[in-house]
Amino acid sequence: MPPSDSERNRFSARARRYASVGTRVGGVAARIAGQRLVGAQGGREGNAVALAAALGGLKGPIMKVAQLLATVPDALPPEYASQLMKLQSEAPPMGWAFVRRRMSAELGPDWQAKFSSFEHQPAAAASLGQVHRATARDGSPLACKLQYPDMQSAVEADLGQLNLLFSLRKRFDPAIDTSEIAVEIAARLREELDYVREAKHVALYRHMLKDDAAVRVPKVWPELSTRRLLTLDWLEGTRMLTHKADSLETRNRLATAMFTAWWLPFSRFGIIHGDPHLGNYTIFAEEGRPAGINLLDYGCIRIFPPSFVGGVVDLYQGLLHGDDARVVHAYETWGFKRLNRDLIDTLNIWARFIYGPLLDDRVRTVADGVKPSDYGRKEAFRVHQALKAKGPVTVPREFVFMDRAAVGLGAVFLHLAAELNFYRLFNEAIENFSLERVAARQADALALAGL
Known part of the structure; x- marks a missing residue:
């Protein structure tokens, strides 16, 4: 059976994306290979700038992947991480005529009648989509x-080229196997395209x-949402970095809210x-x-097996009480392979930094x-040197x-210069911890959300 027009269009779009990404990233890879062939040294910074420029010009998912890699410790050499962190998350927004056609495709030709108002200019534009302010018929x-x-x-094409980025990393040194x-990253990025899942x-x-009154989560408007359109309450707020000079009391309040928003869902x-x-x-x-934080985006949510949470608690307790057997059990639970004394000591350098x-x-x-x-540079360098050996x-x-x-989260706490007893906050979060309780709570929560 011959492919349909829509299938041909999808294939054509993917082929164009393959060509664009492959040409840009492949050009940087060839440059690096050439330098290695002739024994040139000291070109990392220039190569990193070239790669960031290539990816920044592409926008879309590959830029988001690059940003993710830049924040995963030791996934890329520091020169590359530094340059990729500079990539702007702003993408050129769709024009109003385009938005109108897309909204009509999602909600029907009478879509504007379903809103009291809908702003033509986006409030924000990122790598996968853009956000418009609107008003519901009831004024919300x-x-x-x-x-x-x-x-x-675009995502499938870009993920197909992701190995090019990791092959660049492997050319420098093989201390970290980045296959997993x-x-x-591929699994989470595919999930981010599904707005029905994000609504859940x-x-x-x-x-x-x-x-928790210090963390606000918007409500979904299902009648105004589809697989590619997600409508939520608009939560009014200011940017975190505008509060860096606030009183210590305020900064501590905001840092505590951030801690709760991330570690309570994980630990429980x-x-x-x-x-x-x-x-x-x-x-x-x-x-x-x-007074607290608005959580705005729910595309990148990770649901762990309860045993993984148990590994986090085991590693914490093992480090706290000098229980080596519990530390080893934690790494085994997480799936680290070929563990030996040297590798455990190396992993503990980073663990003591994160848990410090x-x-x-x-x-x-x-x-x-x-x-x-x-912050963290000395530990990251020691870990990398040990793994390299x-x-x-x-x-x-x-x-x-x-x-x-x-x-x-550590970066947020650094920005705020918060002064807290993180030990007590964490121990309150894991109080009465058990795998059975986590499993039961998780099952109830996922069922309630339809996941």
Whole structure:
């Protein structure tokens, strides 16, 4: 049977994307290979700038992948991570004529009658879609997230080229086996295209955080949502970084809300928001003062088996009490292979860095006197050098977004210069922890959200 017009169009779009990504990234790869062939040294920074420029010009999913890689510790050499972190998350928005046609395709030709108002200019434009402010018929303020066209074809094409990025990493040194990182990023990125699933994630978070007044989760408007259009309450708020100079009391309040929003769902339900990006939350005010955070985006949500959460608690308790057997059990639970004493000691360098504030029963900043620009650099260098000598080590796929969330949250606490007893916050989150309780809570929450 010959392919339909829509199938041909999807194939054509994907083929064009393959060609574009392959040409841009492949050009940088050829440049690096040529330098290695002639023994040229010191070209990493220039190559990193070239790669960032190539990916930044593409926009779309491959740029989002690059941003993800830049925040996963040691997935890329530091010169590359630094350049990729500079990529803008803003993509050229769709024009109004295009938006009108897309909205008509999602909600029908009378779509504008379903709103009291719908702003022509997007409030935000990112790598996979853009957000428009609107007003419901009853006057409620809305946020309408509309996916760009051909994103499924673009994602599949870009994921097909993801190995090119990792092959670049492998050319420098093989200390980290990135194969599982690629699998995990691909799975999460495909999920982000499904706005029906994201709507269920919103319901999931409304359930998990319903008793915490410091974290606000919007409501889904299902009659105004489809697989490629997600309509939520508009939550008014200000950017986190505008509060860096607020009083210590305020900064501590916001940091505590961030801690709760990420670690309570994980420790009690085995679910984590995998993207603590500054654009994914804002600060709401009560009585004229900052009171808590609005969680805005639910595309990158990671649901873990309860055993993985048990590994996190085991590693924490093992480090806290010097229980080596419990530490080893945690790494085994997470899926680290070929464990030996040297590898465990190396992994513990990073673990003690990540867990450091949680192991220290006192009020402190996350950095605790270390300059923010140097925070984690010494530990990352020691880990990398050790793995370079003894590796490679395969990072289990479930570890990827867990580590990313921890590092991302740490960056928020650094920005706020919050002074908290992180030990007590964490121990309150894991109080009365058991795998059975996590499994039961998770099953109830997923059923309630329809997942």
